[in-house]
Amino acid sequence: MLHDGSKKTLDVTIxxxxxxxxxxxxxxxxxxxxxxxxITHSIDVKADIGDVYRSVLHRLGEGNTNAQGESMQMMLExxxxxxWFRDRGNGVGHLxxxxxxxxxxxxLELSGPMFMSYPxxxxxxVKLEQRPGGTHVDLxxxxxxxxxxxxxxxxxxxxxxxxxxxxxxxxxxxxxxRT
Numbered sequence: 617m618l619h620d621g622s623k624k625t626l627d628v629t630i631x632x633x634x635x636x637x638x639x640x641x642x643x644x645x646x647x648x649x650x651x652x653x654x655i656t657h658s659i660d661v662k663a664d665i666g667d668v669y670r671s672v673l674h675r676l677g678e679g680n681t682n683a684q685g686e687s688m689q690m691m692l693e694x695x696x697x698x699x700w701f702r703d704r705g706n707g708v709g710h711l712x713x714x715x716x717x718x719x720x721x722x723x724l725e726l727s728g729p730m731f732m733s734y735p736x737x738x739x740x741x742v743k744l745e746q747r748p749g750g751t752h753v754d755l756x757x758x759x760x761x762x763x764x765x766x767x768x769x770x771x772x773x774x775x776x777x778x779x780x781x782x783x784x785x786x787x788x789x790x791x792x793x794r795t
Contacts, residue, residue: 653759655772659779662750663786669721671785672742672753675778676700676726679785683777694718700726713738736761755779 661668671679677692677700690712692700698715713728722744730738738759745752755775 651760651762653757653763653768653771655757655775657755657772657775657779659753659783660747660750661753661783661786663790665721665744665746665751667786667789668751668753668782669724669744671782672724672744674785675781676724676742679781680778681781683773700728713740730759732759732761732763732767734762734764736763753779753782 663671673692673694677690677694678687680688680690682688689703689705690700691703692698693715696715696718698718699711700713700715702710702712704710710731710733711728712730713726715724716727716739717723717725724740724742726738726740728738729736730740732738736759738757741754741756741758743754743756745754755778757771757775
């Protein structure tokens, strides 16, 4: 209510689409699209849902590697509230998030800062569905914050690599069982 007793309607439509950020040069308008990230990848794996789920846990945890195939030294505590973190040894590490939902073998949700060491919130959802001939996997990563362009570009390649590694793990396991 204003001092004269009248009411004024607050127009939030502009601020729901834009956020003003002040730098030394002045105000820069940042769109909601620049403050958010929403990436979805899918893959069909010729393996049982339980085997694929175990590979998802492995590839997000101890089996996580960078583009060069080097270990990322990740740990995933597989229970609600469990930590997802990078353990570099000697007390050095990075918290990537926490297990928000774990429902073997159909769902895993992780939330936290992930690899973003700046103001950002992330949510990773991995859904699995048994289908004839294998398992369908949907991976969705959503984030909001001041997302650096390099991270915006890199996550697409990173998640694709993890899904490809899951498919390779399951193919290798199936091949080993046939021999």
